[in-house]
Amino acid sequence: MEKEKLNITKCINNYVENIKNDLKLRWNNWEKDLIDNNIYEVIGGILSRQSSLAIQLATNVKMWNEDIAPIILRTMADNHINLAWILVNPKEHSKKFIIHGLGQLKLELEHRKKNLAEINEEIKEFIEREEQFINSQKYTFLTEVNLGSWSGLNTRKMAEESDLLDFYNYVYQPFSNCTHSTWAHISKYNTMVSDNPLHRFLRKPMIIEFEPHINYLNLAGKYLDKSINAFDKVFKLDIKLESTFDKLLTELNELEPE
Numbered sequence: 001m002e003k004e005k006l007n008i009t010k011c012i013n014n015y016v017e018n019i020k021n022d023l024k025l026r027w028n029n030w031e032k033d034l035i036d037n038n039i040y041e042v043i044g045g046i047l048s049r050q051s052s053l054a055i056q057l058a059t060n061v062k063m064w065n066e067d068i069a070p071i072i073l074r075t076m077a078d079n080h081i082n083l084a085w086i087l088v089n090p091k092e093h094s095k096k097f098i099i100h101g102l103g104q105l106k107l108e109l110e111h112r113k114k115n116l117a118e119i120n121e122e123i124k125e126f127i128e129r130e131e132q133f134i135n136s137q138k139y140t141f142l143t144e145v146n147l148g149s150w151s152g153l154n155t156r157k158m159a160e161e162s163d164l165l166d167f168y169n170y171v172y173q174p175f176s177n178c179t180h181s182t183w184a185h186i187s188k189y190n191t192m193v194s195d196n197p198l199h200r201f202l203r204k205p206m207i208i209e210f211e212p213h214i215n216y217l218n219l220a221g222k223y224l225d226k227s228i229n230a231f232d233k234v235f236k237l238d239i240k241l242e243s244t245f246d247k248l249l250t251e252l253n254e255l256e257p258e
Helices: 002-029 034-058 069-088 090-113 121-135 155-161 165-179 183-189 215-235 244-255
Strands: 191-193 203-205
Touching: 002 034, 002 215, 002 244, 034 069, 034 090, 034 215, 069 090, 069 155, 069 165, 069 215, 090 121, 155 165, 165 183, 215 244
Parallel strands: none
Antiparallel strands: 191 203
16 A cells, blocks of 8 residues: 555656646747737736646645635636637737726725725835736726626637637536535535434534545646646747646556556
């Protein structure tokens, strides 16, 4: 048993290093026109985010369960749909992504400034740093705040326009139940029917002691692989390497008992 644990640890460590190398290789081989720097910043940032989420899930085995993993996987699904829609028109859509994001930061600052007289120096310094961060990209007085979606579309429509409607229906939407703590999730994993017949099938609170399930590691790897493939398909980088996800599956299969 101890030997198996060490092998799994080595497998995950290899996977993490491969993810980092994939991102670095693509960034370094991506020919850039810095006149359109928004494209590279946004797409590179989204791929970095997707890689980071996959790494965090992979290296935290206790998150491989029905309560926590779907939250990470739903975020990865959201991230992938954003990426796919941006890749439809990288120049225009990446600019929308940045403008909306800076607007959200500005809105947060404006809320905090309303109570500026009542907060301490530490919070004031935080506000100043955040304002400087926004100004480094676009002056706050020129930054618009848009309370709608960053793309002007709902996520389903973005998925449809990116040819990802099945991905939306079978991944994004089901995992949303966990993320938003709907009854669809809570009734399954946070309640159980009372065994007292006098309670008339009353559902009572329940905390499950989940066992880690390796399928969640596989799903995170699969969604990262989808994002990498989407990037490669559009920018056609000459990278001839075995998929990191395929390497992971190969190593995991080798760990299975004979």
